[in-house]
Amino acid sequence: MGKYHHGDVRNVLLQQAENILNEEGPSGLSLRRLARLTGVSEAAPYRHFDGKDGILAAVAIDAFERFAERLENVAANVQKHEERIMALGAAYVHFAVDFPQHFRLIFGRERPPLDQYPELREAADNAFDVLQRAVTSVNRRADMTLNEAATAYNRALAAWSRAHGIAMLVIDGMIVPPADQELDDFVLGLLAEDLTAPENS
Amino acid sequence: MGKYHHGDVRNVLLQQAENILNEEGPSGLSLRRLARLTGVSEAAPYRHFDGKDGILAAVAIDAFERFAERLENVAANVQKHEERIMALGAAYVHFAVDFPQHFRLIFGRERPPLDQYPELREAADNAFDVLQRAVTSVNRRADMTLNEAATAYNRALAAWSRAHGIAMLVIDGMIVPPADQELDDFVLGLLAEDLTAPENS
DNA sequence: CATTTATGTTAACAACATTAACATAGTCAA
DNA sequence: TTGACTATGTTAATGTTGTTAACATAAATG
The missing domain is CATH 1.10.10 (Arc Repressor Mutant, subunit A)
Structure with a gap:
C-alpha cells in the first residue's frame, strides 16, 4: 500500500x-x-x-561543517595577525546570528554526546582546530619560550571566549546590537575593548 | 486515605x-x-x-537571586573601578561553575518566557541591573559627553560578554581551566587580555 | 528465479504533561 | 458549633512523545 x-x-x-x-x-x-x-x-x-539523537547529530555535523567553512574562509583571507583574530571573532558571531539554533545546538547540552557519534566528534574537532590554528598560527614559532607559548594560548582562549559570549548574549536577546551599525563593526568594537585601559578612551 | x-x-x-x-x-x-x-x-x-514551566520559573527566580546576591557582594567590596570590573567577571564565572545547571537555566532557552512570569522578569532585571550598575557606575558622570557615555556602555557590554563566554565555554567543557591555578586567577587573566596589544606581552 | 537486504508499514509500550472529576482537611463567617 | 468555602490532596483520563516489535514489499544480489 x-x-x-x-x-x-x-x-x-x-x-x-x-x-x-x-x-x-x-x-x-x-x-x-x-x-x-x-x-x-x-x-x-x-x-x-539512530533515533532522535541520531537526527540531531546529523544536523549538528552539518552545522559544524558550515561553521568551520566560514571561519576557514575568513582566516585564509586576512593576512595580518591582529586583524585575523578580530575578523574571526566577527565571523563567529555572525554565524551565530545567522543560524542561532544551529549555533546553540553545536554548543549547548542538547548536542548528542560526542563519544557516541564519531563523525560528530570529527566535525567538532575540525571546527575548533580551524579556530585555534588560525588564532595561534603566527604566534607559534619554534623559538618561543614556554612563557610566550602560554601567552599565545591565552590569547586564543580570550578571543574565543569573547566571541562566544557576544554570540550567546546576542542570540539570547540580552544584548541588542545597535540598528544603525553593521553587526560586524559592533562586534569588532566589543572585541577590541581593553578593560585594563584608563577610562577615558 | x-x-x-x-x-x-x-x-x-x-x-x-x-x-x-x-x-x-x-x-x-x-x-x-x-x-x-x-x-x-x-x-x-x-x-x-503552573505546570512544568511554573516550576522552572520558580527555580530560575531562586537562581537569579543567588546570582545577583553574589555579584552585589563583590561589587560592594571592591572599590577601584578596574578591579571591580575584573572581580565581577570572576564572580560571574565562579557562579556558573558552582551552579552550571542554574546558570544554563537562567540564560538558556529552557528558561520560561519572561513575559509570562512577572516575578521572573523582575528577578532577571534585578540581576542585570546589579551587573550593569556596578560596571558603569564610576563612568557615569554628569559631565560626560555622549561619546564618553557610549564608551562606558561598550565597556560594560565587553566585560559582560567576556565573562559570559568564559563561563559558557568552561561549563560546556570546551575550555578546561588549568588544575594548578585558582579559577579566579585564570578568569582574571583571560579578562585582562588585550587583543590589540603587540604579540609579545 | 530465489534469497537476502533495505526500507517502508501498523501496532504496541511506557513515560510524559496536563486536565477533569472527585474527596477531604483547614478556614472562616453565621 | 455549624455550614459553606477554599486549599490541597487523590485517581483516572486524554493526547503526545520516543522507541521497538512484527510484519510487508521493493530493490539488489546470488
Missing part, C-alpha cells in the same frame, strides 16, 4: 528537521511530527537515523 | 526540583518523577505550580 522510495527520504527528513529546528529549537523537534510533515510513517525515521 | 499536609509540599517540591536539575538538567526533570520522589501524587505539583 505505502509508496516505497519516494526519493531520498533520508535527505528530505534531514532538510525538514533543519527547518523545524530553525523555527522551534531542538525541543520542538518531535520525531513523529517530523515524520508526519515529511509524509512518511511515524517509524520511518528510525530506518535512517 | 492519602495524607494531607505533609508539611510544606511546595517547598519540598522546589527543593527536590533543584536537586534533580543539578544532576540531570531541565530535560531530565519530569513532573511525574518529581512528584513520585517527593512522595506525593502525580498531579499534586499542579496545585502549587
Whole structure:
C-alpha cells in the first residue's frame, strides 16, 4: 500500500528537521511530527537515523561543517595577525546570528554526546582546530619560550571566549546590537575593548 | 486515605526540583518523577505550580537571586573601578561553575518566557541591573559627553560578554581551566587580555 | 528465479504533561 | 458549633512523545 522510495527520504527528513529546528529549537523537534510533515510513517525515521539523537547529530555535523567553512574562509583571507583574530571573532558571531539554533545546538547540552557519534566528534574537532590554528598560527614559532607559548594560548582562549559570549548574549536577546551599525563593526568594537585601559578612551 | 499536609509540599517540591536539575538538567526533570520522589501524587505539583514551566520559573527566580546576591557582594567590596570590573567577571564565572545547571537555566532557552512570569522578569532585571550598575557606575558622570557615555556602555557590554563566554565555554567543557591555578586567577587573566596589544606581552 | 537486504508499514509500550472529576482537611463567617 | 468555602490532596483520563516489535514489499544480489 505505502509508496516505497519516494526519493531520498533520508535527505528530505534531514532538510525538514533543519527547518523545524530553525523555527522551534531542538525541543520542538518531535520525531513523529517530523515524520508526519515529511509524509512518511511515524517509524520511518528510525530506518535512517539512530533515533532522535541520531537526527540531531546529523544536523549538528552539518552545522559544524558550515561553521568551520566560514571561519576557514575568513582566516585564509586576512593576512595580518591582529586583524585575523578580530575578523574571526566577527565571523563567529555572525554565524551565530545567522543560524542561532544551529549555533546553540553545536554548543549547548542538547548536542548528542560526542563519544557516541564519531563523525560528530570529527566535525567538532575540525571546527575548533580551524579556530585555534588560525588564532595561534603566527604566534607559534619554534623559538618561543614556554612563557610566550602560554601567552599565545591565552590569547586564543580570550578571543574565543569573547566571541562566544557576544554570540550567546546576542542570540539570547540580552544584548541588542545597535540598528544603525553593521553587526560586524559592533562586534569588532566589543572585541577590541581593553578593560585594563584608563577610562577615558 | 492519602495524607494531607505533609508539611510544606511546595517547598519540598522546589527543593527536590533543584536537586534533580543539578544532576540531570531541565530535560531530565519530569513532573511525574518529581512528584513520585517527593512522595506525593502525580498531579499534586499542579496545585502549587503552573505546570512544568511554573516550576522552572520558580527555580530560575531562586537562581537569579543567588546570582545577583553574589555579584552585589563583590561589587560592594571592591572599590577601584578596574578591579571591580575584573572581580565581577570572576564572580560571574565562579557562579556558573558552582551552579552550571542554574546558570544554563537562567540564560538558556529552557528558561520560561519572561513575559509570562512577572516575578521572573523582575528577578532577571534585578540581576542585570546589579551587573550593569556596578560596571558603569564610576563612568557615569554628569559631565560626560555622549561619546564618553557610549564608551562606558561598550565597556560594560565587553566585560559582560567576556565573562559570559568564559563561563559558557568552561561549563560546556570546551575550555578546561588549568588544575594548578585558582579559577579566579585564570578568569582574571583571560579578562585582562588585550587583543590589540603587540604579540609579545 | 530465489534469497537476502533495505526500507517502508501498523501496532504496541511506557513515560510524559496536563486536565477533569472527585474527596477531604483547614478556614472562616453565621 | 455549624455550614459553606477554599486549599490541597487523590485517581483516572486524554493526547503526545520516543522507541521497538512484527510484519510487508521493493530493490539488489546470488
